[in-house]
Amino acid sequence: MLAEDVQWQVLRNYAIVDGIMVALFRRRMRLLAILATVIVIYLLIIFVPKRPDTLYGFAYVHSSYDWSRHPQKYPAPAPIKQLPTGNRPALPKIQYAFEPDSSPEGVAREQVLAERRLNVKQKFLKGWNSYRNKAWRHDELAPVSGGWKDGYGGWGVTLVDSLDMLWIMGLKDEFYDAVAAAMTIDWAETDDRSVNVFETTIRHLGALLAAYDLSKEPAILLKAIELGDMLYMAFDTPNRMPVFWMNFEDARNGELEAGSHVPSAAVASSGLEFTRLAQITGDNKYYDAIDRVAQLLDSWQNRTSLPGMWPTFFDMSSMQLDMDQSYTLGALADSLYEYLPKMYFVLGGLEPLYEKLYRDAMATVVNSLLFRPMTPDQDDILFSGSAYATANIFNLASESQHFGCFAGGMFGMAGKLFDIPEHVSIAEKITRGCVWAYDAMETGIGPEVFNIMECHSLEPCGWDNERWLREGDPSLKKGFKDARDPRYLLRPEAIESVFFMYRITGDQEYQEIAWRMYQSIVNATETDLAFASIEDVTVTGETEKVDSMESFWLSETLKYFYLIFSSPDIISLDQYVFNTEAHPLLRP
Template identity: 45%
Template sequence: MIVSRRSYMLPTIILICLTYILFSSLPPGARTPHGHHHHHHKQHLDEEPPHKNTRFRWVKHVEQFPISKYIPLPTAPSSPIPRIQYKFPRESWFARWGRTRRQRAVKKAFKHAWKGYKENAWLRDELSPLSGGHRETFAGWAATLVDSLDTLVIMDLMDEFEEALEAIEQIDFTTTDAIQINVFETNIRYLGGLLGAYDLTHGKYPILLQKATEIADMIYGCFDTHNRMPQSRWEWTRSAGGLNIEASRNTILAEIGSLNLEFTRMSQLTKDPKYFDAIQRIANFLEEEQPKTKVPGMWPMMVNARDLELADPRFTIGGMADSTYEYLPKEHMLLGGQTNQYRKMYDSFMGAMKSRLLFRPMTEDGRDILFAGNLHAGASKINMEPQWEHLKCFLGGTVGIGSKVFDRPEELSIARKLVDGCIWAYDVMPTGIMPEILHLTVCKEGRSCKLSQNSHSSSDAESIAQGKKLPPGVADIPDPQYLLRPEAIESVFIMYRITGDNSLQDSAWRMFQNIERMARTAYGHAAIADVRDPESPLMDYMESFWLAETLKYFYLTFSEPDLVNLDEYVLNTEAHPFRRPSAYV
């Protein structure tokens, strides 16, 4: 509507009032965006909470499929869990100087990205680090803010932490503009972030548990199905309207198998058994089916959670499956060894992985490193694809922890070779950064694993001619991106804390410097489009795990070993530290 210049004052005033009413009633996503990088974050604090006018709101209601009796937390006597961390000797002055110099560099990088988020995307999910805008990716509940709370504590940024605590009071976890809620991501980032900050500050800030309970009680609604398996992409508005929901016949394994730690910790802190009951039903199902799958000891990538069937022929420890396996030793730790269920599942998994997935690659120097491939279980044969991905780099840390807590010392060398494999995958790239996915050349058993100088095949030559820049031993790089992922430094950190090997700190420092050099922007850090190219363009997103995980793990690698001691805390798959029962020897 355009007002004529001949209009009088009254119509003009009426137009202004109507415009104000119209725009103040629009849903948040429909508002005209303003230049966030020109505004200080305090102006964002004065805005309306992001979901004030959303149509649907979650309220507690009578369940469609109520539980008659909850499965309680285990009450058996705790079994002593062996110590994980190396007994570090007293540090020399020179070693401390070098370590803290690196630690300060990581903290500086964090403060740069946090400043960019605070000034340009406050109370939004993610900063857009090239444009200075923001993205809503996880229900619009300020994912980066909540995900970063315990990193602020770990880095002793307590003024920023308390400022963030004031902001989270504005987040309403009972409503969202999202039609579906990704329960897994909500669980690990939001619930995990609140619980981690609560445990790390020893319960000093009750608002953290209050908000954790708010979000846990909401997503608990996803379990209200006929078999109590969660609807992982939860149609929450159906539940809010009193309608039935069902678990999916195509549920990602990681999304159903990685809720244990957070829901267990909720029951431990609140004394409410419903949370543990919810995940224990999943654990019982997975344990029962584990020996019956096409690769006994492992679960396929996709689960028919509605019919409780595991028919998918694809098996991996990478994306879509990873954290289910990661949580096996970690849930054992969080339960204080009060049950052997997770020990048995881990034992079965390790048998399958060692016999079917692990392989040594061909490298230029014949290095003794390990990777884990993918499996496809056909009618008569199980085929292994030598594919590796950045997401799989968690495995070295997990096997390292398992070797300690389950007293399997012979597997620590496997863990170290897996960690060294990820370090190698960083070091051989032109940018010093590992790509999202790469395919490797398998070293045949009983043969030398060192590539000869004339070992390039015609396909290698063709790849080089096409400009793919493949390092020796790498057969293909189908996805050359680096998305600011944490898995490699996660395992480097864990292996350093287990072994005390200072060379791992040196590897971490190389990794950090290369990422910082390539990814830094005016507003934060951005994902890299092609790690084969030292001049690679950047992509305009910075996921919350950059601050919650990647920089946290770099910082802890250069910290004193008692900061987030692995004998006192267990870290969830988003690097949020939950306090362990003190049942270790």
């Protein structure tokens, strides 16, 4: 019996173990099957094209990462700053009161302008069609080789940047074709690990908002909100100051920190776009984000080494804006100042801070940065230089930049908006100074950076030929020391100010100046496919082309040329405000 009991127990234990092994095997197989299913689903998500929704008549691809649902590690403290409300003051008119001219001369003039508009439109279409055929959905066309480039996230920056231009020129078929493509952009799909917050804001977000303001297509607004929510994450830092480059992984992990040496324009030029997005959507989080930066500017304006202005670079991590001693209206700082009167305008005059910031800044610019060049004809023109200032030292370099040519338009607009006639006069002199630099070059185009012999005040000074022989460049027009960077990168700043001065003064001479500039640029930059940057504006004969056509050529430079020959009621300066990429945003 004992032996039989033992045998029975052994057999029973074997049966139990066998049952357990079978169960474990089956469970393992089920786990493997589940794991395989998960892998297949994951691969399908990655490699199988998304089936877009149909929204408002467009095939719409939602961004595969929804930043609006991502919890911020450093959320904005309550209360959220609200868009200003109340009775809007009656703002002065910015645009000249143009009157229709039905005289024979007026009719003939309109015919000339119509021919010029058509020419600009044809050149735009040449570049656009080449982009459409050879670089579609990529960031840029390579205008010499016919290739493409992706330097802005691969999110079709030329496509998006050109949307409002297509609408303005009445190219509705091309517009809706481009919108259809833009609605399939997934902001989470990029080969880049970081995004340039400034460039993406002014180019992509600004373009989408302008396209929506013009067309009222709701799908465009949805795509703008997706992007706005991604860019809003740039403010998720310990001190709520924005980053310059937003690393996606750091943003997801709550590890973003504001930079310690960042261009002032890059972190202080989101105001227009974020404010307009807040106005359209009613979501004040966007306005709250940029208002905090404006308050920082206000707190430091009179504590820098050149009181009234802010230095070229900021330490946003410590919120110390006196770590740099260089000052300019040119590259790296330009749009900070440009947006001050424009913010006042888009807010309907309900936020007086921006007028205060502008007035104090420009008082310093006029006293410290503007200079008059020494020329044989004592030309009544002005340029903006670059300054270095400490507590004991002030040095103004008479170096000017193509970037700085925007200042003519800024002074003109603000002079009308804030009723400062002196600033309108300064605007004309800065604008004509940039035109003078264009006319001085063999190609008829101003260089990227150049140095000029300066007078010691803003008053006329006599020509000093001995000084010219010592300091000047005999290969250039008298008055020039050098063309330190002789390139032309298809930039818009000079024609931007010429356009503004025409719309502000009504002086048709600016239209003739614009036509001369346009012909020179086309002649020097045109390729078989489109238009290209050039290496040297000082050369005679054929120019050396660079295989580059930035998106702002189609979206900005040609836009100002087209509009200056168009009816002034198209994008009136009293109804729209241009962001720094020339995207017209509607003032509520």
